[in-house]
Amino acid sequence: AQTVTQSQPEMSVQEAETVTLSCTYDTSESNYYLFWYKQPPSRQMILVIRQEAYKQQNATENRFSVNFQKAAKSFSLKISDSQLGDTAMYFCALWDDYKLSFGAGTTVTVRA
Amino acid sequence: EAQVTQNPRYLITVTGKKLTVTCSQNMNHEYMSWYRQDPGLGLRQIYYSMNVEVTDKGDVPEGYKVSRKEKRNFPLILESPSPNQTSLYFCASSLELQGYEQFFGPGTRLTVL
Numbered sequence: 001a002q003t004v005t006q007s008q009p010e011m012s013v014q015e016a017e018t019v020t021l022s023c024t025y026d027t028s029e030s031n032y033y034l035f036w037y038k039q040p041p042s043r044q045m046i047l048v049i050r051q052e053a054y055k056q057q058n059a060t061e062n063r064f065s066v067n068f069q070k071a072a073k074s075f076s077l078k079i080s081d082s083q084l085g086d087t088a089m090y091f092c093a094l095w096d097d098y099k100l101s102f103g104a105g106t107t108v109t110v111r112a
Numbered sequence: 113e114a115q116v117t118q119n120p121r122y123l124i125t126v127t128g129k130k131l132t133v134t135c136s137q138n139m140n141h142e143y144m145s146w147y148r149q150d151p152g153l154g155l156r157q158i159y160y161s162m163n164v165e166v167t168d169k170g171d172v173p174e175g176y177k178v179s180r181k182e183k184r185n186f187p188l189i190l191e192s193p194s195p196n197q198t199s200l201y202f203c204a205s206s207l208e209l210q211g212y213e214q215f216f217g218p219g220t221r222l223t224v225l
Contacts, residue, residue, distance in 0.1 A: 033211035045202060045216035091154055095211050099170060102154035
């Protein structure tokens with residue numbers, strides 16, 4: 001069964017604007033990790049941001065930040081000041097029980 | 113340069129012809145894994161290895177084999193490929209088991225006719 005759900009197949013955003021990608025997950029573990037990976041047209045998988053479940057503080061990496069709602073099992077990604085180079089597919093991923101499970105992905109297109 | 117390499121990058125083959133996709137990492141990572149990526153399904157884990165001679169099934173292991181005889185190498189073997197194994201395959205490695213960033217290889221595009 002799918003344990004990571006990304007409900008937005010595609011999103012479009014104007015350059016310099018902000019876009020938020022949603023992700024919900026399901027796990028019975030108390031200790032787990034969440035990730036957002038970016039896959040540009042080159043197909044390379046690139047880590048965007050990592051969140052440890054036991055840390056309440058939301059992770060931030062430059063223009064990328066997350067809203068981690070543990071009780072709701074929600075892990076959204078906000079991209080601020082969007083740039084053309086942010087155009088890519090974004091995957092939410094959950095690490096628990098020695099495995100990494102991915103969502104289906106959200107394609108983000110940044111318009112000039 | 114720290115990296116995960118995969119070979120070949122592209123492969124077109126026919127049903128039933130055994131093939132191996134190699135994966136190698138130079139970071140002395142303990143954990144290695146194989147994924148397949150299909151449209152609308154994201155990446156799904158095929159097999160993973162926690163160390164030399166220690167492997168376990170992921171979510172979609174049917175039709176695949178792996179081995180981990182050396183720490184740096186983790187080949188994926190398709191004994192009798194079928195068209196439903198046409199996919200984009202990624203190898204990945206991470207320093208330890210739990211929660212560390214996985215470093216991905218460049219991917220292998222496999223087409224089985």
